[in-house]
Amino acid sequence: MAAVCKHELRMVFHSLTAYVFGAFLLVVMGIGAMLYNLQASVSNFEYVLAFASPVFAAIVPLLTMRVLAEERRQKTDQLLYSLPLSTVEVIAGKYLALLAVFAVPLCVIAVYPVIFARFGDVYLPASYGSLFAFFLMGAALIAVGVFLSSLTENQGFAAGLCVAVILFNYFSVTLSEYVTATAFGSALALFVLAAGLGLLVKVLTRSENLAVAVGLPLMAVVVFAFYVDSSLFEGLLPKVMSALSLFERLNVFVNGVFDLTAVVYYLSVAAFFLFLSVQSLEKRRYN
Amino acid sequence: MIEVEHLTKYYGGFLAVDDISFTIEDGHVYGFLGPNGAGKSTTMNIITGCLSATAGRVRIDGHDIYEEPNQAKRCLGYLPEHPPLYLNESPREYLRFVGQAKGLRGAELAAQIDAVVEKTGIAAVQNKRIAALSKGYRQRVGIAQALLGSPRVIILDEPTVGLDPLQIIEIRELIKELGRTHTVIFSSHILSEVQTICDQILMIAKGRLVAFDTPQNLEQKLLAQNELRLTTDAAPEELCRLLAGVPAVTQLNITQQDAPYTTAQITTDRKDIYELSRAVYRAFAAGDKAILEMALKKGSLEDVFIELTEEQGRAAAQPETEKGA
Numbered sequence: 001m002a003a004v005c006k007h008e009l010r011m012v013f014h015s016l017t018a019y020v021f022g023a024f025l026l027v028v029m030g031i032g033a034m035l036y037n038l039q040a041s042v043s044n045f046e047y048v049l050a051f052a053s054p055v056f057a058a059i060v061p062l063l064t065m066r067v068l069a070e071e072r073r074q075k076t077d078q079l080l081y082s083l084p085l086s087t088v089e090v091i092a093g094k095y096l097a098l099l100a101v102f103a104v105p106l107c108v109i110a111v112y113p114v115i116f117a118r119f120g121d122v123y124l125p126a127s128y129g130s131l132f133a134f135f136l137m138g139a140a141l142i143a144v145g146v147f148l149s150s151l152t153e154n155q156g157f158a159a160g161l162c163v164a165v166i167l168f169n170y171f172s173v174t175l176s177e178y179v180t181a182t183a184f185g186s187a188l189a190l191f192v193l194a195a196g197l198g199l200l201v202k203v204l205t206r207s208e209n210l211a212v213a214v215g216l217p218l219m220a221v222v223v224f225a226f227y228v229d230s231s232l233f234e235g236l237l238p239k240v241m242s243a244l245s246l247f248e249r250l251n252v253f254v255n256g257v258f259d260l261t262a263v264v265y266y267l268s269v270a271a272f273f274l275f276l277s278v279q280s281l282e283k284r285r286y287n
Numbered sequence: 288m289i290e291v292e293h294l295t296k297y298y299g300g301f302l303a304v305d306d307i308s309f310t311i312e313d314g315h316v317y318g319f320l321g322p323n324g325a326g327k328s329t330t331m332n333i334i335t336g337c338l339s340a341t342a343g344r345v346r347i348d349g350h351d352i353y354e355e356p357n358q359a360k361r362c363l364g365y366l367p368e369h370p371p372l373y374l375n376e377s378p379r380e381y382l383r384f385v386g387q388a389k390g391l392r393g394a395e396l397a398a399q400i401d402a403v404v405e406k407t408g409i410a411a412v413q414n415k416r417i418a419a420l421s422k423g424y425r426q427r428v429g430i431a432q433a434l435l436g437s438p439r440v441i442i443l444d445e446p447t448v449g450l451d452p453l454q455i456i457e458i459r460e461l462i463k464e465l466g467r468t469h470t471v472i473f474s475s476h477i478l479s480e481v482q483t484i485c486d487q488i489l490m491i492a493k494g495r496l497v498a499f500d501t502p503q504n505l506e507q508k509l510l511a512q513n514e515l516r517l518t519t520d521a522a523p524e525e526l527c528r529l530l531a532g533v534p535a536v537t538q539l540n541i542t543q544q545d546a547p548y549t550t551a552q553i554t555t556d557r558k559d560i561y562e563l564s565r566a567v568y569r570a571f572a573a574g575d576k577a578i579l580e581m582a583l584k585k586g587s588l589e590d591v592f593i594e595l596t597e598e599q600g601r602a603a604a605q606p607e608t609e610k611g612a
Contacts, residue, residue, distance in 0.1 A: 074373070
């Protein structure tokens, strides 16, 4: 694992990726700090983090698009398979390297609140709590990016997909206000979602039986639950959409609450997508 | 030692490897021979753990490649068909990564890298970017990678494809040299290559193992008979009479007769084809007839290869037509 991690770090720092990533993050943070803390003289650094969070839609794909797609294109994935390394070690090594790249600009940013504290009354626990949440959210999004990169050998496609997914997640709370809140509408959406999940399983595993085994029971459960008690579905769709939002949970920290459920949520999302990445890599041995 | 038992691989509905079993002993050069698409790469990918098998098992020094992948892979060095190189790195950086992944550290790592760099002759380019190297050097870097960690078995998938003649000779020399210290398995669709380098040949066609023997034995055992063609001014009946008393003649075919010349094809089951030509010559001398032209055609591995692979092709095609009917 250490070998993969070191190698990945060397590759990222050899190319421009790490520098562009860091520079972009620092520029946006700098603009935010200037607007809020310097010009508007607000003493809450956490607002800057909330302001800068959409930048993930640009920098996470930049960082993760290459990570597995390029291995596949250059056929170096065969080397990884033939080396005495497990797939878990490969994914973990690469992920840790990406986290390290993400952590470097954050270390610079971590100095800002201390500087501001010399000139005003900064509530540091809220600042650093939010920064911690910011890091966790980035970690979760990077895991999503790693997974999307494992699906294709085309970096551009991986990046595009990643931008779309992050933007959708960013706007999901706003969108949830516009989607239907009726019981039938929610049930229908869940039904379609279950069918879509079955389709995704089919695309990933190329096994129709497994896809049917996953999709059909879920669809049946939705239909059954709807007939038993349709009030369960009242307003469910908007609720699910806003609950899935990673960005919404950052706002809780920004408002000064250290939310442990959000921490668990971020960690679960990261673990889930890393697990999927391992499966995606593992699966390529079986086609 | 590599034990392969009843290995089978389906790609969807396509049968790529069909129930292959063999055992590879330590310390020889093994050639994996077969036409394109015969299943060579698939078999090698399965042996090295890059691909899963549909059925069957592979054990390397007693370690199952699926159950104990790490122990099994430590015994192997593998160069896939496309050398898996990171083009933005220098060979030395690349080798450092592979060495670390194979569990080498510190002074031992450096020593091993120096050793394989020297062995594969890439010392002059070890600090250039791999992207700037020629195909021959890239292949060498790929081989160097396989050698790290001193694995007992080196597996090379078509290592000479796409190289110029000089590079091919160099790589062949390298393989021969490696054969002295390692067990080497390499695949090729070029027969002469396998014939000159290997101690043992595994012939594979349409996913099946059709032969596994030394080149000499293969030639002798399975060989098309030795053949001699001659043109004479004797009439066909006379020719038959002259050769009737020659025991070495197994079969005599008159292939062409435009008087006054007769062309005949004579086959023998004797291993020494000169025995036949000597006897034919003496028979003609005794009968006072002239041999105008005589050509010997020695059975070669090429014939065996074509014969075996075509046989396999026919055998594979037959059940399908039966099914269709």
